[in-house]
Amino acid sequence: MVSPPHEAMHRIFQHDPGLFSRVSRFLGVDIPTPVKATALPTDLTETNPVERRVDTLLRLETADRGPFLLAVEAQGKKHPDKPASWAYYTAYLWTKYRLPTALLVVCQDHATARWAQQPVSCGPPQLPTLTVQPLVAGPHNMPVITDPEEARADLVLASLAAITHAAEPDVGAILKALSTALRDAPEDIAKPLIEFTAQGLAKRPAKNLWRNLVAVDLSFYKSYLAEEVRKEVRKEVRDEVRDEVRDEVRDEVRKEVQDEALTQGEARRAAADVLAVLAERGLTVSEAVRERIGSCDDPEILSRWLRRAVTASTAEEVVAGA
Incomplete structure (x- = not known):
């Protein structure tokens, strides 16, 4: 399954074919800036049913060295x-x-x-025949662009730097420099680079930082990424409101439970006081009266019964008429 980082790492060269000549200086080779670039079909399938596709294929033309394929x-x-696949690609393209x-x-x-930059030969050690040793761009040789002015000078290279350093400690500073530099860029330039960068970061933690930077530094910009950020912010706000309401309801329920427990506790104590006064005065308390006093949960009624218990002639008078 093709992942967003996979697409971003090669499609950025389709977006700006001249990027390769600028990247080449970090790879130890000197590739002139192309004067013309043509995107070629990536399907390398032959008449047999085996399908072979290279990720991106470009025909670059330079002023002094002639055309070549990338x-x-x-x-x-x-x-x-x-x-082995890379060997096939290069041999097939050379032949075609x-x-x-x-x-x-x-x-x-x-x-x-x-691993990728190690030379691999298809023949035995003494007969290398065809050796494949690709140029490799990655966190080991791509520039760490943390200066907005440097990023502004080559926005596409800065985006590639962010993609190739997606898991590196410096990625936060690179992303901040890139977002700052993109503030002044026209939307048709900023839009693909914002989305290439988002794809390249994929599910790495740095993607959240990039989304926040896009939302804050590039709030004017409208794209699927910005809309996605806004939707998430709205969802977070709704969740916060829901949580606040839930907390309020929980607090109210807790208070009601506490109040109910307190009321029940007070009622039990008041009922016990009524029965204690009746017992102290030596009055006979029938089971019916005892049950009525013990089951009453209204503190006001129990308080009234307690006052009656002090002067009543019988226990029945205490609970008469409530």
């Missing part, structure tokens, strides 16, 4: 079958288009990046 693969984790073919693998963690 295949971009997003790699979220190590996979033993991938080097008769153009030099470069392979760029974009990663979000150091372990996957180290």
Whole structure:
């Protein structure tokens, strides 16, 4: 299943094909800025039923070195079958288009990046025949852009920096710099970068930070992400109100229970006082009268009975007429 980070890591190069030449300087190679770029079909399926697709495929043309193909693969984790697939991609593209073919693998963690950049040969050790060693962009070599001015100078690179550093400690500062830089950007420029960044962060904790930054720093901006943030804020407010109401109801119920318990306690004590006075005076108390006094839960009536018990001739007079 294709994940949002996977899509963001390669589609950002479709969005700005010139990004590769700017990224290349961090990878130790010098790729001229293309004067023309064409997105090519990514389907590498042959006549057999095996389907093979590269993530992003671009035909880049430079002023002094001629055209070449760039295949971009997003790699979220190590996979033993991938080097063979990459070898197939590059060989097939070279054969089909008769153009030099470069392979760029974009990663979000150091372990996957180290694995991806190791050369893999399809032949035995003494006969390497075809060796695949892609360029790899990841947290180990992508710039940490924490200055809004630096981010403003290359917004797409700053977005890629945020995506590749999604799990790194510096991602918060990168995201803040990017959101600050995007304040002044036209909506048609800001919109795809905001959403590429959101996709690239996926379910990582940094996505919540990015959502908050979008909601605060880019409150003017309207996109699915901003609307999603607003919906969640509204839901949180509704939940808070509901919780407050629930707390109020719970407090009222608790008070009612406490009051009821207090009233019942007072009634029991008052009934006991009435019976004690009658016993102290030596008056006979029938079971019916005792039951009536003991079952009364009205403190006012019991208080009246207590006063009567002091002067009444019989226990029946105490409860007569309530």
